[in-house]
Amino acid sequence: MLMLLALFSCASECDDLARINGTYEVLSTVNSHTPEDVGEMPTTTVFFNGIWDWDLQYLRDSGNVRMTIDGQETTARLVNDGACNAMSLSISSWNFVGDATQLGDDEPVDATHSVVWAADLVWQGDQLSGAYTVDDSWKTSDGLNGSMSAEGSISGTLVESEE
Numbered sequence: 001m002l003m004l005l006a007l008f009s010c011a012s013e014c015d016d017l018a019r020i021n022g023t024y025e026v027l028s029t030v031n032s033h034t035p036e037d038v039g040e041m042p043t044t045t046v047f048f049n050g051i052w053d054w055d056l057q058y059l060r061d062s063g064n065v066r067m068t069i070d071g072q073e074t075t076a077r078l079v080n081d082g083a084c085n086a087m088s089l090s091i092s093s094w095n096f097v098g099d100a101t102q103l104g105d106d107e108p109v110d111a112t113h114s115v116v117w118a119a120d121l122v123w124q125g126d127q128l129s130g131a132y133t134v135d136d137s138w139k140t141s142d143g144l145n146g147s148m149s150a151e152g153s154i155s156g157t158l159v160e161s162e163e
Helices: 002-015
Strands: 021-035 050-059 064-069 073-080 085-098 110-124 126-138 144-162
Touching: 021 126, 064 085
Parallel strands: none
Antiparallel strands: 021 050, 021 144, 050 064, 064 073, 073 085, 085 110, 110 126, 126 144
């Protein structure tokens, strides 16, 4: 009987994808990229590299996830192939803007990253981890531009639940 209850409780938890809702402190790391030399790419200005707070909210009506990072919002397509805590998120197009002033400029400089991003993630209570791929074309407000394709890793910790 206890085993039967355990099966039902896992199944009901797996059915409620809103369990991922909350704010996570996420460390994303680019592990490899093409081209090898990205020149003056402002790598710390984009959500797929560095430490960022990610706010995730499952959208029941569409089955997707609203992602808000650094006050910028997008909708990621969610694919859950039945594995309880495994999921894939993908963004087909997002113009993410970051502050690139740290590149040595005296005036404020923005970097606009046109991003196509996909991640395979595992959610475990207050932890989110996995791997991602990204294609990024970027330009700065002071005239620099470039592009790259990369693979990386994600490790996040829930800092505030929305339940």
